Amino acid sequence: MNLSPRFILQTILLAIRQIRAHKLRSFLTTLGIMIGVASVSTVIAALTGLKEQVLSEFESFGASKVFIFPDQPDRAGQNRYPWREIKLKERELEGLVENCPSFEQFTPNTDFRATVIHGRKEVPNINVVGIWPSWHDIENRPVIMGRPFVEADEADAKPVAIVNDDAIAELELPPNPVGSIIMVKGRRFLIVGVIETNRTGMMSFQPEQTEIWVPFSTARRMQSPWSFFYVTGQVKSPDLVDEATAEVRYVMRSMRQLGPDDPDTFRVEAIDQYIEQFGKLATGITAIAAGIVAISLLVGGIGIMNIMLVSVSERTREIGLRKAVGATPSAIMLQFLLEAVVLSLLGGLIGLGLGQGLAFLLTIPEQGLQSASIPSWAVALAVAFSAGTGVIFGFFPAMKAARLDPIEALRHE
Amino acid sequence: MIIRVTNLRREFTVGIETIRALAGVDLSIERGEMVAIMGSSGSGKSTLMNILGCLDRPTSGTYELDGKFVSGMDENELAGVRNEKIGFVFQSFELLPRTPALANVELPLLYAKQPGDRRARAVRALERVGLADRMDHRPNQLSGGQKQRVAVARALLTDPALLLADEPTGNLDTKTSDEIMRLFADLHDEGRTVVIVTHEPEIAEWCTRVVRLRDGLIESDESVEPRR
């Protein structure tokens, strides 16, 4: 058998000619593979973009942050702890600051909703956040005008506020609002600084645009007694995160006098846990996408097998003739196998092209993904799998063609 | 001796019935002969031709083609023999549809071990059958006689030892049949061995020898003076 490169090239050209001779039919046949590959590669592209974005966000968020939340332990059927035991207390915050050497600094975070008035402009339901001066450093949010919070603001619970630049328009403040007076929940506040609005954030879900910060101690006095706060701690270096987490647990448990069998009545989370969780989620979605591609390739493959069987039956006389002029069974086999492979590969490549186009569209809108492209491993897989589909589902029809008896084939009506 | 078959039998099983298409044929053909195979319908002419053309294998008996025993060859070896040693012309032409004459003629060289310059060889073959001006025509743009000429050019392409034709004029009118037979006669005069199956005495007139089959056996075998 003479399966030289020249012969294979000729056979590929033959397959392409055959496909071109039946354009509509070939298109419809590969549509399944096309749509499958297109949708899955778009999903993978989006996911890749999302992953990159989220990871860089976590990065800017700081890989060395630890959060401490009040948390009702999960003890099915047993007594629940009263909320006042669960809630973090200022004294516990002091305890953390004093007893956790792995931390650079801490800040509590708390918030409440308030109507904010400036002159005649009244904006209801604005989120007011209470923080320590260290917050600027921990969250990397310096002021662009005026001054940041200082220890004296916190110590004296001063009525001072920092706003973001969106608030200037919304509250109709002067271009430099430092020194302006606003009313928050009926109290006068002096604006001392302005912070740039955090726009790129996907993690900072902001239903409204205006943000107002006040000293933590001031916020506590204006909140309802049921409100709570959580604590953000900045670890001295990212590799101390595990140690820092353990310190927090130890300090909190001893301050709360929890016995060895008692569960934590608080929750400590490090940012790398979020990264890990997100990674798992992304892997899960990729696996589902892979499942979809498998199903679509199966469906597309059955379509290809069907059309190849039709093609073999239509071209029975041609097969007979080819055998009569010297085609071996393997030459006929290769002809039909390559036709199936070219067909499904074509579907896969067009699908990839469509997917790439859709992925590009994802990057266009303003809040879209900055980078969504099909990773090269997915391109390689799509090509390999669609070619594989052609081989697997083209095999049976090609076998049928190769086994035809030349005389019977030539007698075929 | 280019063909030597001995005690050739071919049986077909249809359901529980066994049909004897060939019941023990002995036949030798010399190089350069032009043989007509005649006989009534169902006498086994096509069955014999298919075996001579290596498209079919006998149930028993031996077949020696150009010094090689074909009866024992496998599928791939037979394909090689069909490609190199045999040119087959069919009653219904068997051209690939929507394919230009030149590409149709080239086809056997796709499967050849030494294809050489396929295009040039196909052009020469088409010129030989007088269709130099029809190379780009598709089968549906050709007359019956022209189609059969393309088929003859295809059969000639690999310069085979043996030219076989099963009722090559069966689908053609008398005038066109004469033209095709003149072509075969010319090829014979150039030294080729030709075997033609036919019902018509006028076709047999062109041959140097007439073999008659009856019920799968040779009834008569005589040399005749060919019309030229």
Ligand SMILES: Nc1ncnc2c1ncn2[C@@H]1O[C@H](COP(=O)(O)OP(=O)(O)OP(=O)(O)O)[C@@H](O)[C@H]1O
């Ligand atoms: N594939 C087959 N299966 C069963 N029987 C067959 C087959 N091929 C041929 N036969 C039988 O073998 C016998 C010889 O057939 P063959 O085709 O050789 O006749 P023929 O001489 O060519 O006839 P015609 O002049 O009509 O073409 C017939 O009885 C036919 O029915």
Ligand SMILES: [Mg+2]
């Ligand atoms: Mg016949």
